[in-house]
Amino acid sequence: MRKILTVMLLVTxxxxxxxxxxxxxxxxxxxxxxxxxxxxxxxxxxAAGNSAAGANAAGGGVDIAGPTEGILAxxxxxxxxxxxxxxxxxxxxxxxxxxxxxxxxxLHVRLEGNTDERGSREYNIGLGERRAQAVRRAMLLxxxxxxxxxxxxxxxxxxxVEGHDEAAWxxxxxxxxxYVQ
Amino acid sequence: MTKxxxxxxxWHAALLCLALLPGLAPAQLKIEITSGxxxxxxxxxxxxxxxxxxxxxxxxxQVIQGDLxxxxxxxxxxxxxxxxxxxxxQDVQMATWKAAGNDYVVVGRVSALGGGQVAVDFExxxxxxxxxxxxxxxxxxxxxxxxxxxxxxxxxYEKILGIRGAFATRIAYVSVDGSPPAQRYQxxxxxxxxxxxxxxxxxxxxxxxxxxxxDGQWLAYVSFENKxxxxxxxxxxxGTRRLVSGRVGINGAxxxxxDGRKLLVTLGGSAGTPNxxxxxxxxxxxxxxTDGPSIDTEGAFATDGQSVYFTSDRSGGPxxxxxGLEPGAKPRxxxxxxxxxxxxxxxxxxxxxxxxxxxxPNYRIAVQDLASGTARILSHGxxxxxxxxxxxxxMIIFSGIEGGHSILQRxxxxxLTSQRLRADSADVRExxxxxxxx
Numbered sequence: 301m302r303k304i305l306t307v308m309l310l311v312t313x314x315x316x317x318x319x320x321x322x323x324x325x326x327x328x329x330x331x332x333x334x335x336x337x338x339x340x341x342x343x344x345x346x347a348a349g350n351s352a353a354g355a356n357a358a359g360g361g362v363d364i365a366g367p368t369e370g371i372l373a374x375x376x377x378x379x380x381x382x383x384x385x386x387x388x389x390x391x392x393x394x395x396x397x398x399x400x401x402x403x404x405x406x407l408h409v410r411l412e413g414n415t416d417e418r419g420s421r422e423y424n425i426g427l428g429e430r431r432a433q434a435v436r437r438a439m440l441l442x443x444x445x446x447x448x449x450x451x452x453x454x455x456x457x458x459x460x461v462e463g464h465d466e467a468a469w470x471x472x473x474x475x476x477x478x479y480v481q
Numbered sequence: 482m483t484k485x486x487x488x489x490x491x492w493h494a495a496l497l498c499l500a501l502l503p504g505l506a507p508a509q510l511k512i513e514i515t516s517g518x519x520x521x522x523x524x525x526x527x528x529x530x531x532x533x534x535x536x537x538x539x540x541x542x543q544v545i546q547g548d549l550x551x552x553x554x555x556x557x558x559x560x561x562x563x564x565x566x567x568x569x570x571q572d573v574q575m576a577t578w579k580a581a582g583n584d585y586v587v588v589g590r591v592s593a594l595g596g597g598q599v600a601v602d603f604e605x606x607x608x609x610x611x612x613x614x615x616x617x618x619x620x621x622x623x624x625x626x627x628x629x630x631x632x633x634x635x636x637x638y639e640k641i642l643g644i645r646g647a648f649a650t651r652i653a654y655v656s657v658d659g660s661p662p663a664q665r666y667q668x669x670x671x672x673x674x675x676x677x678x679x680x681x682x683x684x685x686x687x688x689x690x691x692x693x694x695x696d697g698q699w700l701a702y703v704s705f706e707n708k709x710x711x712x713x714x715x716x717x718x719x720g721t722r723r724l725v726s727g728r729v730g731i732n733g734a735x736x737x738x739x740d741g742r743k744l745l746v747t748l749g750g751s752a753g754t755p756n757x758x759x760x761x762x763x764x765x766x767x768x769x770x771t772d773g774p775s776i777d778t779e780g781a782f783a784t785d786g787q788s789v790y791f792t793s794d795r796s797g798g799p800x801x802x803x804x805g806l807e808p809g810a811k812p813r814x815x816x817x818x819x820x821x822x823x824x825x826x827x828x829x830x831x832x833x834x835x836x837x838x839x840x841x842p843n844y845r846i847a848v849q850d851l852a853s854g855t856a857r858i859l860s861h862g863x864x865x866x867x868x869x870x871x872x873x874x875x876m877i878i879f880s881g882i883e884g885g886h887s888i889l890q891r892x893x894x895x896x897l898t899s900q901r902l903r904a905d906s907a908d909v910r911e912x913x914x915x916x917x918x919x
Contacts, residue, residue, distance in 0.1 A: 382798075410708070419844055420824040420837045420866055421689055421911065422734040422747065423792050423799055425710070426755045426776030429731055433753035451753060452709045453731060457687035459661050464864065464882050 353476035366479025416469035428453030503658030508904035517553030524585035530568035553898030562665030601629040605708035646881040701735035745780040
């Protein structure tokens with residue numbers, strides 16, 4: 301049943317891309333599908349990540365990828381305002397995942413950097429990337445292979461928590477460790 | 482570039498959409514005036530005559546009234562107070578309109594020309610002198626009546642205030658609905674008054690940084706639909722689009738050169754250090770403009786295309802810099818007041834810079850005069866962002882948070898008038914005002 305639902309969702313998403321928004325033929329070098337099918341998967345992972353961090357989960361029924369034992373179930377590293385420095389909790393969490401990745405060298409994680417909503421949007425993309433890179437460097441130092449890591453910054457575009465105050469902002473200044481299947 | 486997707490496949494897909502998803506009609510923006518001048522120009526905009534349904538159901542006078550009153554500089558006479566509805570200058574009993582307190586009277590009509598074409602004619606009359614100030618005719622298809630009404634507004638605005646009107650223009654913005662992490666992102670194009678909104682891109686991953694080409698035909702934007710940032714350019718009329726940058730790391734902040742041939746972009750590379758590059762759209766050739774470990778982003782070409790303004794945190798916090806395009810050019814800092822100045826955009830005449838500035842705990846919109854270096858704060862919100870000049874330079878559109886939602890706002894360059902553009906069910910942000918149609 302889940303499979304059928306997933307297929308229906310995918311078809312629908314494709315239909316949206318096809319009709320309503322007239323995606324053109326891709327003439328660029330990289331893939332440019334307007335179908336956010338992969339996005340659906342990312343949402344599911346995002347939900348799982350948030351769940352691990354104690355936030356409300358609204359996933360599509362996809363199991364969390366990667367390890368779920370102990371501290372490894374936690375996927376969020378939080379940051380101070382305008383900072384890309386790892387705090388002690390963040391450092392411990394990054395180390396735990398780094399050790400796991402060294403022991404499982406076929407696994408790959410995407411480090412997703414995020415900021416709170418304040419300020420300008422593209423500048424925040426830069427700040428989110430800086431946070432993701434801080435986690436990446438820490439993992440590289442602990443022996444994770446470069447090929448196991450990639451980064452993306454969503455800046456302020458994908459908040460984990462809604463709201464326009466410090467309570468929300470502190471949950472949104474984060475890097476999510478996203479195990480990619 | 483060609484359009485794809487055969488009609489039949491589209492039909493099947495459309496049926497599935499209907500079966501499984503709510504409608505795609507974008508949230509309609511509503512304009513509310515938040516401040517106006519104390520002495521708005523009083524005028525009467527008499528309902529236009531329409532022969533045989535030529536107006537296609539569009540109340541032309543109402544559209545004009547919405548445009549003019551929406552600037553906060555005009556006050557239109559209530560229709561209920563009108564004792565006559567002339568549609569031609571010769572039928573106007575001027576003394577009556579003058580006695581009712583009007584400085585100007587607008588009368589007009591919509592008529593069918595045959596072949597699906599219609600004409601919108603109007604006369605702008607000075608109620609004090611009786612003089613006819615304008616009597617233009619706009620022709621087009623019946624579907625273009627609304628656009629003709631905006632052109633009428635442009636003429637009236639310019640004749641009375643001496644500033645070119647920007648009513649017959651468009652805006653693009655990003656609309657977001659749903660709760661994290663299941664949000665839906667739409668890129669929307671609408672008339673400047675929020676009407677005729679249509680979705681040109683939808684994704685479950687972020688869409689951001691729309692930028693109009695100088696001819697107003699294309700939008701460049703950033704989409705994360707492949708789980709990483711990519712820059713696309715899309716022709717608004719056809720939907721045809723092209724991936725122009727899907728490199729490793731950040732692909733962001735597209736801005737067009739004044740000749741429309743190049744895009745200024747921010748690329749982060751694998752090391753994640755955002756720098757500015759110029760991308761030739763025809764040859765795909767890339768040339769680097771800035772370097773170093775700082776965040777350099779949000780580039781905007783100077784009006785003459787000879788230099789670029791951008792945000793950089795090379796001095797600590799974000800500030801605005803300017804760099805020439807010649808090899809070896811060094812950036813020079815442009816903003817010195819305050820700890821946070823970002824996202825520069827130039828006024829159409831190139832004399833002013835609009836930006837996001839930190840003002841105490843708030844983020845606000847400021848305009849800096851480039852000759853004197855003096856900056857003025859124009860907005861009053863807590864989290865204002867993404868300012869964009871109207872093509873006539875008289876107004877700035879930006880986003881802000883109000884009542885827990887992101888809304889669009891407009892403020893005149895003199896700060897005297899402002900409006901809200903709110904969507905009922907969605908957060909709207911990153912408004913960009915299109916250039917004048919060529």
